[in-house]
Amino acid sequence: xxxxxxxxxxxxxxxxxxxxxxxxxxxxxxxxxxxxxxxxxxxxxxxxxxxxxxxxxxxxxxxxxxxxxxxxxxxxxxxxxxxxxxxxxxxxxxxxxxxxxxxxxxxxxxxxxxxxxxxxxxxxxxxxxxxxxxxxxxxxxxxxxxxxxxxxxxxx
Amino acid sequence: xxxxxxxxxxxxxxxxxxxxxxxxxxxxxxxxxxxxxxxxxxxxxxxxxxxxxxxxxxxxxxxxxxxxxxxxxxxxxxxxxxxxxxxxxxxxxxxxxxxxxxxxxxxxxxxxxxxxxxxxxxxxxxxxxxxxxxxxxxxxxxxxxxxxxxxxxxxx
DNA sequence: GGTAAAATCACCCTAAAGTATGAGCTAAAA
DNA sequence: TTTTAGCTCATACTTTAGGGTGATTTTACC
Numbered sequence: 001x002x003x004x005x006x007x008x009x010x011x012x013x014x015x016x017x018x019x020x021x022x023x024x025x026x027x028x029x030x031x032x033x034x035x036x037x038x039x040x041x042x043x044x045x046x047x048x049x050x051x052x053x054x055x056x057x058x059x060x061x062x063x064x065x066x067x068x069x070x071x072x073x074x075x076x077x078x079x080x081x082x083x084x085x086x087x088x089x090x091x092x093x094x095x096x097x098x099x100x101x102x103x104x105x106x107x108x109x110x111x112x113x114x115x116x117x118x119x120x121x122x123x124x125x126x127x128x129x130x131x132x133x134x135x136x137x138x139x140x141x142x143x144x145x146x147x148x149x150x151x152x153x154x155x156x
Numbered sequence: 157x158x159x160x161x162x163x164x165x166x167x168x169x170x171x172x173x174x175x176x177x178x179x180x181x182x183x184x185x186x187x188x189x190x191x192x193x194x195x196x197x198x199x200x201x202x203x204x205x206x207x208x209x210x211x212x213x214x215x216x217x218x219x220x221x222x223x224x225x226x227x228x229x230x231x232x233x234x235x236x237x238x239x240x241x242x243x244x245x246x247x248x249x250x251x252x253x254x255x256x257x258x259x260x261x262x263x264x265x266x267x268x269x270x271x272x273x274x275x276x277x278x279x280x281x282x283x284x285x286x287x288x289x290x291x292x293x294x295x296x297x298x299x300x301x302x303x304x305x306x307x308x309x310x311x312x
Numbered sequence: 313g314g315t316a317a318a319a320t321c322a323c324c325c326t327a328a329a330g331t332a333t334g335a336g337c338t339a340a341a342a
Numbered sequence: 343t344t345t346t347a348g349c350t351c352a353t354a355c356t357t358t359a360g361g362g363t364g365a366t367t368t369t370a371c372c
Contacts, residue, residue: 096348109300112329124351131330141358142329143298144265252318268359281320287361297328298359 083156090154093136100154102129107146107155239312246310249292256310258285263302263311 090100105115112126119126130142139145149155246256254275261271268282275282286298295301305311 098349106299107303109295109297109303111297121349122351124353125349127330128350131332134330139265140330141265141267143262143302146299146302147263147265254319277319278321280322283360284320286359290360296360 084153086153089152093152093154095133095136095154099129099133099136102126103133103145103149104155106130106142107149240309242309245308249308249310251289251292251310255285255289255292258282259289259301259305260311262286262298263305 095103101119102115105118110118112130113123116123116126130145134140134145137145137148139148146155251259257275258271261274266274268286269279272279272282286301290296290301293301293304295304302311
């Protein structure tokens with residue numbers, strides 16, 4: 001209870017005590033330098049400085065530190081990396097699931113032989129699918145097919 | 157310049173001026189109440205309170221509020237149409253101007269024969285350039301070259 | 313002028329891609 | 343049941359691409 005009272009009024013009590021001590025000191029000094037008249041300005045000056053400092057100290061105790069929150073928006077460039085297959089285009093062209101698989105691997109730079117291995121079928125099968133894809137895309141060679149398919153959002 | 161001086165030392169100047177004014181007031185009051193001896197304690201008390209308040213005011217002025225900067229990233233979509241050639245990559249790979257031209261047309265789906273016609277050179281020249289490009293890109297076929305070049309931002 | 317790099321061209325050979333034709337199997341739709 | 347679409351595979355042939363070797367000309371730099 002008493003501890004509570006002290007904890008809560010600590011600053012005020014300290015302020016009062018220090019004020020009392022200072023007044024006592026000044027009274028004492030008054031008796032020592034009573035002959036010197038201009039000493040008053042010195043007292044006043046000292047008093048002003050001391051209590052200003054005390055005020056500053058009190059301020060830091062009584063006031064909560066202000067926090068200025070500044071929100072800065074930073075633009076981050078995001079490329080259209082998220083490829084989305086154009087299903088409608090695919091259906092419209094009549095390209096089958098398997099045909100698309102072949103096209104995708106073709107675009108990755110795989111040879112027909114490599115694609116065959118990847119999809120566990122024969123080279124002939126890949127050639128067949130390629131031809132079908134070329135037909136549907138109305139192109140003559142793989143580079144053309146890849147270029148067009150990319151443009152039509154069939155491959156990334 | 158003078159404005160700058162004022163702006164920067166505003167608090168200090170105000171403090172000095174108010175101190176001078178208060179000292180003048182006390183001197184004036186000293187002449188009015190010189191007969192009453194205990195008035196000194198009143199001065200001191202008033203002085204203490206006033207300068208404490210002044211100290212508090214100063215503290216609020218001198219202490220800068222903390223700035224908490226929060227950076228919010230805002231995504232901005234960039235259309236993939238804005239292709240920018242990676243000149244450094246190009247130079248690093250040692251791909252010549254002519255070689256790049258061939259690569260670009262290759263990516264558009266043109267056959268070697270067609271590219272030769274486009275650039276007014278022989279088919280052999282195109283084959284030579286192709287081989288050089290493949291070598292520098294460390295690939296074996298045009299689809300691979302195109303795929304890699306795209307990834308390295310050499311072609312759109 | 314000398315040198316190196318880039319561009320151009322030729323020829324030979326092989327590999328890969330692309331075309332044409334045909335066939336078989338399975339699942340789904342008519 | 344029949345038809346259709348999709349997938350798989352084969353064979354024969356043609357075209358294109360790719361690798362190798364070498365040479366000449368042009369261009370840029372010292």
